[in-house]
Ligand SMILES: O=C(CO)[C@@H](O)[C@H](O)[C@H](O)[C@H](O)COP(=O)(O)O
């Protein structure tokens with residue numbers, strides 16, 4: 001196999017998707033970032049969840065909020081719900097895997113908090129249950145999805161944000177999701193710590 005030729009196709013597909021998303025998704029990401037900044041400014045926090053690569057994305061997001069993104073500034077409250085193996089194993093064992101994130105949303109979420117819900121298919125039950133729990137808590141949902149947005153896209157409420165990467169390949173969707181995570185951090189940092197620039 002000509003690996004270089006094959007990989008060039010991957011790079012090219014990624015370039016084309018980024019270019020398309022810059023036009024369609026960037027304005028929506030900016031709006032979601034402003035909502036996240038407003039939540040933090042009022043004393044709220046962000047919870048984040050997803051499975052597999054999306055669990056990694058949710059942890060990446062929380063680390064950049066709590067630690068730092070590009071510039072020095074005070075830490076901001078964000079928790080990835082995939083990091084506590086005692087919670088995960090107890091909840092999965094006692095209630096079922098579908099509830100691993102929703103139980104934490106019920107326990108930690110307050111009205112006005114934000115849930116960053118990440119699913120490339122939009123159909124992972126654990127993420128859908130987390131969104132249900134967030135709505136019950138009157139939280140705002142920022143949903144990162146792929147493909148057609150799945151059930152997650154269809155269950156969002158007014159005031160939520162749907163950041164959909166309409167592409168059939170999971171890995172391509174994930175590559176844009178990471179760009180979205182960084183973009184959300186960039187908007188929050190600029191709004192809250194660097195004079196809105
Ligand atoms: O990273 C990858 C594939 O690139 C996988 O780990 C992937 O995240 C897992 O299969 C997830 O369970 C997929 O869930 P979802 O994105 O459909 O909610």
Ligand SMILES: [Zn+2]
Pocket residue numbers: 053171174
């Ligand atoms: Zn992956």
